[in-house]
Amino acid sequence: MIRRYVPIALVVALLATACSPGDSNETAPSDTSTSTEAPDTTLPSETTTTEAADPDFPVTIEAPNGVVTIESRPERIVSIAPTSTEVLFAIGAGPQVVAVDSLSNYPGHAPVTDLSAFTPSVEAIASYEPDLVFLSFDPGDIVAGLDAIGIPVILHGTALSIDDAYTQWGQVGAATGHVDEAAAVVEDTIESIESAIEALPEGTDALSYYYELDPTFYSITSSTFIGGLLAPTGMTNIADVVDPDGFGYPQLTAEYILDTDPSLVLLADTKCCGQTADSVSERPGWDTLSAVANDSVVELDDDIASRWGPRIADLVEDVVVAILEMALADG
Amino acid sequence: MNAGRPSGTRLHWWWIGAAALVLLSAIVLGVMVGPVRISPYAIVGSMLDRLPFIEVDTGLSDRTEAILWEIRMPRVVLAVLVGSMLSAAGAGYQGVFRNPLADPYLLGAGAGAGLGATVAIAYGPSTSGWIIDPLPLAAFVGAVAGVALAYILGYTVRSGRTSVTLILAGVAVAAFLTAIQTFLQQRESDTLREVYGWILGSLNTAGWSEVVMVTPYVVVCLAGILAGRRLLDVLAVGDTEAGTLGVKPGRVRLVFVVFATLGTAAVVSVSGLIGFVGIIVPHTVRLLTSASYRVVVPLSILLGGAFLVAADVIARVAVSPSEIPIGVVTAMIGAPFFAVVLRTSKGVVS
Numbered sequence: 001m002i003r004r005y006v007p008i009a010l011v012v013a014l015l016a017t018a019c020s021p022g023d024s025n026e027t028a029p030s031d032t033s034t035s036t037e038a039p040d041t042t043l044p045s046e047t048t049t050t051e052a053a054d055p056d057f058p059v060t061i062e063a064p065n066g067v068v069t070i071e072s073r074p075e076r077i078v079s080i081a082p083t084s085t086e087v088l089f090a091i092g093a094g095p096q097v098v099a100v101d102s103l104s105n106y107p108g109h110a111p112v113t114d115l116s117a118f119t120p121s122v123e124a125i126a127s128y129e130p131d132l133v134f135l136s137f138d139p140g141d142i143v144a145g146l147d148a149i150g151i152p153v154i155l156h157g158t159a160l161s162i163d164d165a166y167t168q169w170g171q172v173g174a175a176t177g178h179v180d181e182a183a184a185v186v187e188d189t190i191e192s193i194e195s196a197i198e199a200l201p202e203g204t205d206a207l208s209y210y211y212e213l214d215p216t217f218y219s220i221t222s223s224t225f226i227g228g229l230l231a232p233t234g235m236t237n238i239a240d241v242v243d244p245d246g247f248g249y250p251q252l253t254a255e256y257i258l259d260t261d262p263s264l265v266l267l268a269d270t271k272c273c274g275q276t277a278d279s280v281s282e283r284p285g286w287d288t289l290s291a292v293a294n295d296s297v298v299e300l301d302d303d304i305a306s307r308w309g310p311r312i313a314d315l316v317e318d319v320v321v322a323i324l325e326m327a328l329a330d331g
Numbered sequence: 332m333n334a335g336r337p338s339g340t341r342l343h344w345w346w347i348g349a350a351a352l353v354l355l356s357a358i359v360l361g362v363m364v365g366p367v368r369i370s371p372y373a374i375v376g377s378m379l380d381r382l383p384f385i386e387v388d389t390g391l392s393d394r395t396e397a398i399l400w401e402i403r404m405p406r407v408v409l410a411v412l413v414g415s416m417l418s419a420a421g422a423g424y425q426g427v428f429r430n431p432l433a434d435p436y437l438l439g440a441g442a443g444a445g446l447g448a449t450v451a452i453a454y455g456p457s458t459s460g461w462i463i464d465p466l467p468l469a470a471f472v473g474a475v476a477g478v479a480l481a482y483i484l485g486y487t488v489r490s491g492r493t494s495v496t497l498i499l500a501g502v503a504v505a506a507f508l509t510a511i512q513t514f515l516q517q518r519e520s521d522t523l524r525e526v527y528g529w530i531l532g533s534l535n536t537a538g539w540s541e542v543v544m545v546t547p548y549v550v551v552c553l554a555g556i557l558a559g560r561r562l563l564d565v566l567a568v569g570d571t572e573a574g575t576l577g578v579k580p581g582r583v584r585l586v587f588v589v590f591a592t593l594g595t596a597a598v599v600s601v602s603g604l605i606g607f608v609g610i611i612v613p614h615t616v617r618l619l620t621s622a623s624y625r626v627v628v629p630l631s632i633l634l635g636g637a638f639l640v641a642a643d644v645i646a647r648v649a650v651s652p653s654e655i656p657i658g659v660v661t662a663m664i665g666a667p668f669f670a671v672v673l674r675t676s677k678g679v680v681s
Contacts, residue, residue: 118520
């Protein structure tokens with residue numbers, strides 16, 4: 001996990017700051033074992049110069065918007081992307097963040113401003129005097145505008161796969177001087193998802209799910225990020241017959257959803273549109289669904305479901321728990 | 332509207348018969364066809380089963396029965412109501428404003444409903460736990476308020492209160508409300524897709540509760556427009572001339588605007604802004620039969636319902652089991668169809 005050769009003391013110190021409380025028990029043993037495998041850790045020059053001449057910088061990031069060079073450790077980061085905000089705080093770069101957009105509601109102590117993630121303005125961003133900006137999309141050529149005034153920008157668009165997300169987190173780590181913490185967060189997420197999947201009962205390939213983006217039955221196929229995240233559960237996505245490798249966000253008809261009778265209904269419209277297991281059961285005809293009868297309507301957190309930050313592991317766990325509960329009820 | 336009347340002004344009974352037949356065929360098609368295949372025999376059996384004293388074992392599961400009765404039927408019925416109302420309102424507006432481009436959204440009903448819906452979606456409380464869903468209510472209030480605003484603005488113009496000043500007031504109000512709506516939509520960008528989906532229009536989530544909600548409005552407003560259709564013919568000769576015939580154009584216009592607005596607001600509140608119906612259906616009727624409103628209004632009601640049911644069938648089966656927004660279908664199928672009617676017809680629009 002930790003690639004660079006550093007003494008155990010430094011590793012321990014790093015872990016103490018990097019890992020959020022609760023995670024430390026899980027990751028500490030594996031980390032110490034990695035560092036003992038690295039025997040020649042006695043180069044004094046590396047250990048003494050942590051802050052003075054930061055060895056992590058300058059750094060070049062091969063971001064989706066091109067190669068971005070960051071000269072020194074950024075201390076005034078502006079994040080115009082809720083996902084980037086979550087990643088920054090998860091890897092311990094929170095103290096370096098001076099402003100986040102109006103939709104960045106997690107974690108709660110992020111410095112929320114009225115900067116818009118949808119129609120950001122170069123001037124409004126520049127007024128925070130950032131030394132690094134994160135964006136998730138580029139409306140009105142914001143990237144070019146920030147480039148023109150010499151502010152480094154990393155454009156991390158919607159992750160298309162989990163690996164894509166992990167790559168982005170790694171880049172956020174490299175860009176902010178938190179390489180190891182980012183690697184640890186990636187490792188944690190992989191482990192959490194794997195252990196959740198291992199906990200699944202037999203026979204999940206006989207199950208199917210309907211994933212609801214809004215109450216007009218917009219859904220996702222397996223070719224989307226969330227679809228890929230849920231693929232290891234073995235369940236069939238009922239939207240896949242619509243366009244298995246197309247655009248990925250079809251609008252289904254109520255008739256079709258009722259007819260396929262998915263084992264699990266996953267609601268990603270609880271916050272946006274106030275949908276609950278109760279409101280689903282009250283929809284005309286929906287009381288005939290097995291998922292409604294079996295209490296298998298899962299209320300997900302829209303925010304987690306629409307981002308590709310470290311909390312995606314929670315989403316997988318929620319779904320796995322729902323499958324386990326269903327299996328328990330059956331058995 | 333001083334052009335020739337191709338086929339006279341009388342409403343022939345066979346026109347009504349043909350239009351009713353078209354509507355009936357569309358309804359049958361709408362009930363029979365859907366993403367889920369249900370055999371026609373089972374559908375007929377299931378319908379007979381609902382009649383008192385008749386027991387038919389259709390062999391349909393509870394879920395298929397629910398698909399048929401809770402999802403498909405209300406959707407077809409709602410499409411009839413929405414299509415009829417929008418077409419009648421469009422015909423009414425074209426008459427009172429003597430403007431062939433008038434549609435039900437002319438005086439700001441559409442923009443007002445859009446603003447109302449956006450406010451409800453962006454700032455409304457969570458809809459669960461409400462007795463009345465705030466979204467249709469807000470859309471209804473917005474539509475009525477938009478038209479009222481346009482009417483007051485147009486009516487208080489000092490020089491010459493003609494139909495043109497009213498239309499211009501409507502254009503101004505619509506532009507203003509749309510600007511506010513767009514502003515709010517951009518501010519609350521997390522609700523963008525929901526707002527956008529509503530504006531495109533859909534019958535995807537229609538149920539009997541929506542049908543029950545709009546039916547009283549639609550019945551009253553259709554009856555009102557139907558009853559006054561002769562007055563539309565009188566207005567066609569011009570305000571001054573109509574005045575000499577004992578008709579008060581301003582008052583007639585107000586009555587029609589009230590009926591058309593209430594009806595439009597009601598249907599828009601449950602279906603979103605389905606465009607194009609209010610323009611092409613009355614014009615198609617005009618081109619095929621007569622320019623007299625005694626003919627145009629009743630036939631538009633029948634054929635408007637049929638048109639929207641047919642459009643909705645396409646919306647739900649063309650890319651089944653996925654859905655196309657019905658507003659896209661009405662324009663995509665409606666526009667070429669209208670072009671064909673326009674080219675082949677001998678009738679005169681205006």
